[in-house]
């Protein structure tokens with residue numbers, strides 16, 4: 001089993017993360033428990049910041065907060081000097097409550113409500129990423145009403161068919177996101193922005209999908225987008241000041257995943273931009289990228305207590321954990337694959353193939369389909385790796401199961417970042433009549 005750099009095995013044979021014994025964490029904070037390795041989050045932020053830069057080009061790294069967000073995470077992102085992509089009023093509110101600098105916030109969404117837009121405008125977010133022409137009219141109208149001006153990017157769809165799960169592709173020609181760069185109206189839309197007194201169009205945003213391993217998808221997207229930038233300059237006399245090329249960098253969940261060498265890929269991307277803009281004889285815009293998963297996925301693990309096992313008549317060996325699709329819906333949703341260890345038996349030989357099932361009333365409530373583990377017993381602690389992204393943020397209260405707590409670990413210290421939900425939390429908005 002491959003451990004991450006900041007994990008190790010202590011002399012009790014238990015898994016440690018951030019120098020904290022995971023078995024002790026489970027005892028202290030209860031299970032299921034999301035554990036985040038703060039050192040690794042900070043390392044990942046630095047890797048992006050340091051690799052995605054080059055002389056003469058202005059760059060910015062924006063953390064896509066949909067992957068994992070809470071007040072503590074906002075603080076880390078701010079301290080590491082990244083900006084923040086929010087996609088809803090709730091994400092924006094979280095960032096504002098954490099005192100995240102509003103001018104470093106990018107407000108996304110394909111169907112922002114009026115209330116969300118008002119909150120974004122009034123709190124002075126850095127950029128509103130306008131999804132479509134109707135939204136252009138709405139943002140302009142709201143700015144008129146509020147007497148404000150806003151800097152905006154237009155989300156466009158470059159029509160890149162990135163190789164990933166179809167649910168997380170975002171840039172096929174029939175995607176719900178953005179306006180197609182091939183649309184006949186695109187020039188009209190840009191012209192419309194230019195005529196606006198309230199909306200200051202700075203440039204464009206695109207994002208081709210998530211969990212992408214094929215580097216060439218990123219390079220193709222850059223080339224297509226720069227071609228578009230050049231065309232817009234010729235046709236609309238519009239100089240693109242900013243170009244956000246999105247996130248989507250794939251991470252390793254299991255040995256099957258051949259991850260991208262991020263440092264090399266980021267360097268290649270920026271060099272390609274420099275070279276292409278120079279060849280096209282266009283001004284190089286400021287370039288932004290928007291990683292979510294690659295910042296947080298591998299920094300998170302989930303600890304579960306094993307409640308029991310079951311061998312079915314059909315020959316399956318189940319392990320039952322005290323969470324499930326409520327804290328990690330990705331297996332049920334995308335057939336995602338995970339690796340795990342028995343945290344208190346990490347030195348023992350694997351002896352059995354198990355299926356890890358949750359406690360929801362749903363046959364698809366599976367966390368891991370087939371995994372080799374040592375013989376497990378009731379009360380063992382299972383540590384599932386790489387659950388930092390799109391687990392906590394996509395968790396639910398299905399079956400009225402309270403959401404787990406989140407702790408950040410670093411240098412042997414564990415800090416509670418999100419309290420475990422209680423049954424009282426579950427009914428707090430219910431009205432009995």
Ligand SMILES: Cc1ncc(COP(=O)(O)O)c(C=O)c1O
Pocket residue numbers: 064067085108170207209210211246247248249290291292293294
């Ligand atoms: C607009 C936008 N930006 C950034 C991201 C982050 O993607 P990832 O977590 O794959 O890096 C997403 C999610 O796919 C997105 O929709």
Ligand SMILES: N[C@@H](CCCC[NH3+])C(=O)O
Pocket residue numbers: 066168170210211330389390394
């Ligand atoms: N939720 C997806 C990623 C969606 C990315 C957001 N556009 C996942 O878990 O893989």
